[in-house]
Amino acid sequence: MKTRRQFHKLVAVTAAGLAAPAIFGSKVFAQDKPIRVGASVSLTGPLASTKNGQIGYELWRDDVNAAGGLLDRKVELVIYDDQSSAANVPAIYSKLVDVDACDVLFSPYGANLSAPVMPFIKQRDLFMIGMFGLAGNDVAKHDKFFHSGPWGPNSGRDWARGFFDLAKAQGVKKIAIINADLEFSKNAAKGGAEVAKEYGMEVVFNQSYPPNTSDFSSMIRNINAGDPEAIFIASYPADSTAIIRGVKEIGISDKVKLFGGAMIGPQYGALLGSLGPELNGLVNSHTFVPEPTMQTPAIKSFFDRYTPIAVKQGVDPLGFYIPPFYYVAGQLAAAAITGSKSVDPAKMAAFLHANAVDTIAGKIAFNEIGDWKERRVLMVQLRGIKGNDLEQFRNPGHQVILDPPSLKTGDLAAPYNKARAS
């Protein structure tokens, strides 16, 4: 049994221990309870190549905390691995909300993984920033959901409209469309077919294929038989490689002026490095490229810090496509919290609906379902690629912006075969 003196000593030591951080800590936050931001990231599984986005989250968190936090509260990230499986997503977000008591949520990556969480977000009336989920809120129409990605309004149909604008300007009358049997690609292809119809183009070939198809020679021959002048492709990284190589092996008609559109993969260092010059001539969507019209001190500073971390972690050292927009997600959340002086979902959402936000990706304003009011998906043409050195992609001139006109840095080189050989 302890004596009263021992008990007093124990109390004194405990009290001193509890008070120590407040007395000696270098960074003092007014309230103990941090603002918790919850997310799932695909750290493993087939989508693990998107995990470099987490560096964007962490850089944002560090910047915010270095500046004193939000509402004088420290910001904490709570991140779980969804293993690239949509089946894991509902449980993760239930835990983030009910157990971890997160104030703000970032969605999983992309439409496939985000879809399962939307009913939960809507039902519980939560605030969420969407991460690259194309048309992610078009069905739920939740008024507290905001996209960090630049898809723009009516994104299911219009996000790749830039490709069709370019095709229209080239006088394309016949177009072929192929897509992977996955949510994002199916949406892109469906929207593309609608825009093609709107522009009076005949879709001479429109076919989907299963994920992880490794040979496209039959499909390329069938496309050639349809004699199209443009080919719109919505694919994932492994299929993108197989398609690019298939075209080189089988050949494609000289009539084809535009080739690409919605191919996932040529935005990433892994494919840029492995395919190298085989990518010349491709016209494809992107979110950021280091062209003069996009370089700002803020985005340059972001990449100056991102690159060494990515190299150390063994993830994409370029990181143009995803990581800046993960940082943007944090900036949107920060703006909503500081602007509304609250972590109340309704107040935060009201602020973002009413105010444009300055981010490293530019000024962003939202419509009623959280789409960017202006589509800012880039259509870039890969050019002048020599060898497989990744560093060349940090220089302007290799990913020339053709669309949108406000960011344009060059004109389309066509036909595709000529641009491919250049």
Next chain:
Amino acid sequence: MLSIDILLNAIVTGILLGSVYASLALGLGITFGILHIPNIAHPTLVVAGAFFVYTLTQWGLDPIVAAVIGLVPFYLLGVVLYAFYSAVFERKGGANVLQSLTLFFGLSLVIEILLSLGFGSELKSVSVSYIGSSLKIGILTVPYRLLIPALLAPVTIAAVWLYLSRTSSGTAIRAVAHEERALSIAGLNPASVKRHAFGIATATAVIAGAALIMVGPIEPFAGRFQIGRVFAIVVLAGMGSIPGSLVIAIIIGIAEALVSSYLNPSWSPGVAFAILLLGLALRPQGLFGAAR
């Protein structure tokens, strides 16, 4: 669109793809078809083989040379894996199929995670001069990217089959699955024979891995997409029929290519299983398997 060039090219593509499938299924044909060990980790071992080949190609080696170099380490890996499997299950009263499945499922997860940690999650591919060009014969265009890996399968399968049918240790491997006790009476250690067979099966994974990474880029989880197809090939060929698996794989490859060309590529993943169901309905022991 029915034109003779599309039809012939589809058939040739199907033969080449089928041959690559046969490479992937060869190791499983030994472990599952002959030893009756449900090694569902085999496709993941193939992916590990592909990463091994990828690593050596970074030093300038050709993928096929890299695969040949990998035969010994992968054989030893297989020997160690079987020793573990045997110690965990067989020496404790026989391997329960469900327990074995759980073990190999866990093993495939461990391999995937190790590959992720070691190589990252980005796609990896090999750059060789012949990848990206094609052999043109009349109206046929045959990509070397498919042709070279496709040639690996008949060579490897012939070598394995000759070994199993013409050598005494190969005969012992075929015998161990049928009558383990008789093998013991003949003075051979069944565990040692099985260990050797498992080593050979795992060694074939590095050859299949070379084929896989030549056909297209790979990532640590690529094996998951092959499990169904390789099991269908082994079962439909008839358990233990190694040459039969080449025939079945080519039939599946041609069927997939024709479905892709003339119907819809989205239906092609179902082709292997449709053929499997049809084949097993007609011949439950598999098309080339002996009735037991």
